[in-house]
Amino acid sequence: MYPLESYRRSALQSGIQSAELTTSLPDGSAFQYEAGFLSQPCLCQVELDQEKGLEMRKWVLSGILASEETYLSHLEALLIPMKPLRAAATTSQPMLTIQQIETIFFNVPELHEIHKDFFDALLPRVQDWGHQQCVGDLFQKLASQLGVYRAFVDNYEVAVEMADKCCQANAQFAEISENLKVKSTKDCKDQSAKNSLETLLYKPVDRVTRSTLVLHDLLKHTPSSHPDYPLLQDALRISQNFLSSINEEITPRRQSMTVKKGENRQLLRDRFMVELVEGSRKLRHVFLFTDLLLCTKLKKQAAGKGQQYDCKWYIPLADLTFQTIEDCESTPIPLVQDEEIDAIKIKISLIKNEIQREKRTTKGPKAIERLRKKLSEQESLLLLMSPNMAFRVANRNGKGFTFLISSDYERAEWREIVREQQKKCEFSCFSLTSLELQMLTNSCVKLQTVHTIPMSMNKEDDESPGLYGFLNVIVHSASGLKHSLNLYCSLEVDSFGYFVNKAKTRVYRDSTEPNWNEEFEIELEGSQTVRLLCYEKCKEDGEITDKILAKGQIKIEVKLSMKFTSREFSLKRMPSRKQSGVFGVKINIVTKRERSKVPLIVRQCVEEIERRGMDEVGIYRVSGVATDIQALKAAFDSNNRDVSVMMREMDVNAIAGTLKLYFRELPEPLFTDELYPNFAGGIALSDSVAKESCMLNLLLSLPEPNLVTFVFLLDHLKRVAENESINKMSLHNLATVFGPTLLRPSEKDSKISNSSQPISMNDSWSLEVMSQVQVLLYFLQLENIPTPDSKRQSLLFSTEV
Numbered sequence: 001m002y003p004l005e006s007y008r009r010s011a012l013q014s015g016i017q018s019a020e021l022t023t024s025l026p027d028g029s030a031f032q033y034e035a036g037f038l039s040q041p042c043l044c045q046v047e048l049d050q051e052k053g054l055e056m057r058k059w060v061l062s063g064i065l066a067s068e069e070t071y072l073s074h075l076e077a078l079l080i081p082m083k084p085l086r087a088a089a090t091t092s093q094p095m096l097t098i099q100q101i102e103t104i105f106f107n108v109p110e111l112h113e114i115h116k117d118f119f120d121a122l123l124p125r126v127q128d129w130g131h132q133q134c135v136g137d138l139f140q141k142l143a144s145q146l147g148v149y150r151a152f153v154d155n156y157e158v159a160v161e162m163a164d165k166c167c168q169a170n171a172q173f174a175e176i177s178e179n180l181k182v183k184s185t186k187d188c189k190d191q192s193a194k195n196s197l198e199t200l201l202y203k204p205v206d207r208v209t210r211s212t213l214v215l216h217d218l219l220k221h222t223p224s225s226h227p228d229y230p231l232l233q234d235a236l237r238i239s240q241n242f243l244s245s246i247n248e249e250i251t252p253r254r255q256s257m258t259v260k261k262g263e264n265r266q267l268l269r270d271r272f273m274v275e276l277v278e279g280s281r282k283l284r285h286v287f288l289f290t291d292l293l294l295c296t297k298l299k300k301q302a303a304g305k306g307q308q309y310d311c312k313w314y315i316p317l318a319d320l321t322f323q324t325i326e327d328c329e330s331t332p333i334p335l336v337q338d339e340e341i342d343a344i345k346i347k348i349s350l351i352k353n354e355i356q357r358e359k360r361t362t363k364g365p366k367a368i369e370r371l372r373k374k375l376s377e378q379e380s381l382l383l384l385m386s387p388n389m390a391f392r393v394a395n396r397n398g399k400g401f402t403f404l405i406s407s408d409y410e411r412a413e414w415r416e417i418v419r420e421q422q423k424k425c426e427f428s429c430f431s432l433t434s435l436e437l438q439m440l441t442n443s444c445v446k447l448q449t450v451h452t453i454p455m456s457m458n459k460e461d462d463e464s465p466g467l468y469g470f471l472n473v474i475v476h477s478a479s480g481l482k483h484s485l486n487l488y489c490s491l492e493v494d495s496f497g498y499f500v501n502k503a504k505t506r507v508y509r510d511s512t513e514p515n516w517n518e519e520f521e522i523e524l525e526g527s528q529t530v531r532l533l534c535y536e537k538c539k540e541d542g543e544i545t546d547k548i549l550a551k552g553q554i555k556i557e558v559k560l561s562m563k564f565t566s567r568e569f570s571l572k573r574m575p576s577r578k579q580s581g582v583f584g585v586k587i588n589i590v591t592k593r594e595r596s597k598v599p600l601i602v603r604q605c606v607e608e609i610e611r612r613g614m615d616e617v618g619i620y621r622v623s624g625v626a627t628d629i630q631a632l633k634a635a636f637d638s639n640n641r642d643v644s645v646m647m648r649e650m651d652v653n654a655i656a657g658t659l660k661l662y663f664r665e666l667p668e669p670l671f672t673d674e675l676y677p678n679f680a681g682g683i684a685l686s687d688s689v690a691k692e693s694c695m696l697n698l699l700l701s702l703p704e705p706n707l708v709t710f711v712f713l714l715d716h717l718k719r720v721a722e723n724e725s726i727n728k729m730s731l732h733n734l735a736t737v738f739g740p741t742l743l744r745p746s747e748k749d750s751k752i753s754n755s756s757q758p759i760s761m762n763d764s765w766s767l768e769v770m771s772q773v774q775v776l777l778y779f780l781q782l783e784n785i786p787t788p789d790s791k792r793q794s795l796l797f798s799t800e801v
Helices: 004-013 050-088 098-104 108-127 136-144 147-169 171-178 197-209 211-220 228-255 325-330 338-359 365-385 408-424 434-447 587-594 600-612 626-637 643-649 652-664 676-682 688-700 704-721 731-743 767-781 788-796
Strands: 018-025 032-034 043-046 180-183 192-195 256-258 264-277 280-289 292-298 309-316 389-394 400-405 467-479 485-495 498-504 508-511 515-527 529-540 543-548 556-566
Touching: 050 098, 050 108, 050 180, 050 197, 050 211, 098 147, 108 136, 108 147, 136 211, 136 228, 147 171, 147 197, 147 228, 171 180, 171 197, 180 197, 211 228, 264 365, 264 408, 264 434, 280 365, 280 400, 280 408, 280 434, 292 434, 309 434, 338 365, 338 731, 338 767, 389 408, 408 529, 408 543, 467 485, 467 529, 498 515, 508 515, 515 529, 515 626, 529 556, 587 704, 600 643, 600 652, 600 704, 626 643, 626 652, 652 731, 676 688, 676 767, 688 704, 688 767, 704 731, 704 767, 731 767
Parallel strands: none
Antiparallel strands: 018 043, 018 556, 032 529, 180 192, 256 264, 264 280, 264 400, 280 292, 292 309, 389 400, 467 515, 467 556, 485 498, 485 508, 485 515, 485 529, 529 543
């Protein structure tokens, strides 16, 4: 598969930021798409007009060129040792014989020549791009040369065995085989990655099994009237016929090992997961085979030694059972403070910044390697700390093992794949000898498909970290249900490698065609994937429960529309032209007009939330329906007398969203542009007494409407946090939501907005943004906040920062 991230980045640069989707879910109700564009496993179709489709052809081909360049560097890394080995074979002290060299490197020069010709021919055509530019003949020629891959695949197993024998017989060749250098395809000089001979020999096998995917991508964005269309169709036909003839041979070689009685044990999936062991979180690599589940720990790598695993436990699938979701949720989970998690995120962002700076210097790769090691440590720590959803399995004796994961989707996915495998095969109970278990564990090094923890996956290009900004999603409707259900949808996005629930639709009751038409504004922080999960509200054992519609249960179509706004634009405070409203109007003008100390919109939203939203899980964090928020905004702007009635009929998350929107659209932040730098300086003071004196005096320096409104809001947020055990909103969570909203300076004073550089992933958790969170958190944690009447007593405080 060719890298989707490069397509996404190019598409965003060309202005393609919105698309309407019709999403089919043939084997489940959850799907993924990358940063607004569909990932390969989904059956989603993007309705783009022909012009944008033709433009996408260029970005798809640009991604193909980048992938080809990387593949060529892998083949070249194989050719580099081949030449001196062949020269030495004719001397009196050969390292390998000519026959051994021919066997190990069989057809590698031919593959390199084929792909070098393809790359050299494609590059100038993409550079000299036009909508009528043709490339189909190149792909047709490439497909016609797949026979070279047939010979390579037939020889692959023999080549690997020969290489292994030669490594055992010759220490010098073993050293070379473990340290083959692949040149970086980036602009950075003197950068190379070390790969083993076996890893590089597998690259062509992996490449050919994915050859049809890129043709599907290209055809999708090629009009049927384009001259390329029949040529690409022919190339696809040739590739599919070729693959169908060899797939049965490749898959077992790639994912299986021989067990007793000649049976095949195949690897179905492997993942890094967090196991809960006696109250402590432990990082594990879990392997699901066709007959057992194996939990391993990665050993610390000694100098000069390869990767190794320790087996922690295994369960034959015949003996494996699941605890119910309710039992899982009753498992006590040690929670990590939000402050700790955010501190790790800050470190990750700062290290990534340092790596980028080092790349622009001439200090060499060693400094970057040290930083990458630090980054890996912090990402591992974040993976350990983040997930809080229990997933529990047990063996036939009832001994249970608990994993922590971040999404209901993953929990349902693991259950489904295990149950499907249990149905397919008739297993008998068995146990492995210590030798068999050791062999199985050792094989995991070669069989593993996941080599990095989730935060590092697909991050070869550090400049492509995902999206920052706001994603407006409209969940239109669903169709295809055979029976009436009480259905609702939930939206999740990833951030720093794990998923967070961001929004959910209302429950559409007793219908085969739910018609929600609900819009949500979702904040993205380095996100690459959005998931849509479908749940059924149903009764089980007399209790109402939410049941996720997992894979294989149902086939439905869900229609969505999406529009992305980058952080560069979403950070702007835009004053309203219509001074008669309340949104975008200075707070002192509103309070003077209303003859009140706190704007009516703030009072009414707070009262309604306190009336029925204090127990709402994720209040202020979960997005409200955007259409409801806009309706309330219009009602408040027009001074609609029925606004109170409207609020009673709306979901409480829409009211919370309206309140956040009001503060976000103030032309000047509640903490004012003038005082913002002083608040940022005050929170950084190390002396607690000086900090309290400075922060309180600054607070009392706010204009009276700002101060009274802030104190009113502060008291409300503290009351929300008192229900943290139910609504899951701690003081820190609330500070994270409201800090930037209340303190972010207007455009003219914003460091982010004035930057000439594009918004990068590190800006999201930059010190500026985090200081805004810390300022609000400081006031939330203070027991006593002076009232506006105590301004006269502020002589006790110092104003200096």
